[in-house]
Amino acid sequence: MRGGGILRAARTVVSDEIRATIIDHVINHGLSLKEAGERVQPNLRRSTVASIIRIFQQTNRMQRLPPSGGRGKLLSNDQELAIVEMVVANNAIKLHEIQTRIVADHEIFDNIDSISLTTITRTLSKHRVRMKQLYTVPFERNSERVKELRRQYVQRVMELEANQAPHEFIYIDEAGFNLAKRRRRGRN
DSSP: OOTTOOOOOOOOOOOHHHHHHHHIIIIITOOOHHHHHHHHSTTOOHHHHHHHHHHHHHHOOOSOOOOOOSOOOSSOHHHHHHHHHHHHHOTTOOHHHHHHHHHHOTTTSTTOSOOOHHHHHHHHHHTTOOEEEOOOOOGGGGSHHHHHHHHHHHHHHHHHHHHTOOOOOOOOOOOOOOGGGSOOEEEO
16 A cells, blocks of 8 residues: 555456346346345445446446547657658757657648657657767778778788788877767767
8 A cells, every 4th residue: 555545445347248237137127236236246346336327327328438548649650750751861850850840841740739859759769760879981981092092001911910020000090070060969
């Protein structure tokens, strides 16, 4: 028991067949609520029978309502795919930019006046779109000239290894750059 509250009995789930039988016993045969409950199901409480009869008299409904609650789905499948396509077109797009585009687009997102960043994040996660590290690959990195230089370098290293002479490799890297110039993360 949490919070010092009153200990309550578990809620009794009554099938539609039992509901119909209880209504028949009380309305058509004139049994009391307690008698109808005991005859149909031995441990059925009088308050449960009273609730079934009250609902029948007010709404003329014998069946249980399906479980419901909460808000319906905000985005359709086509709208979810449109959000994913925004990210595919520009993987460095921010959630606020996606949110602004959704609210501004009245063709695809005609039913949406506002959308939370959490909803966008959940939609992207549902379609397995995640944040990844962004990096740019210079075009020259894989040019024919650079590939040939790499091949020559490997050839020289292999020749040094073949001579079996003691040697040390010294690598010098003095490339300077500013990490704040570019977005560091994007969506993949």
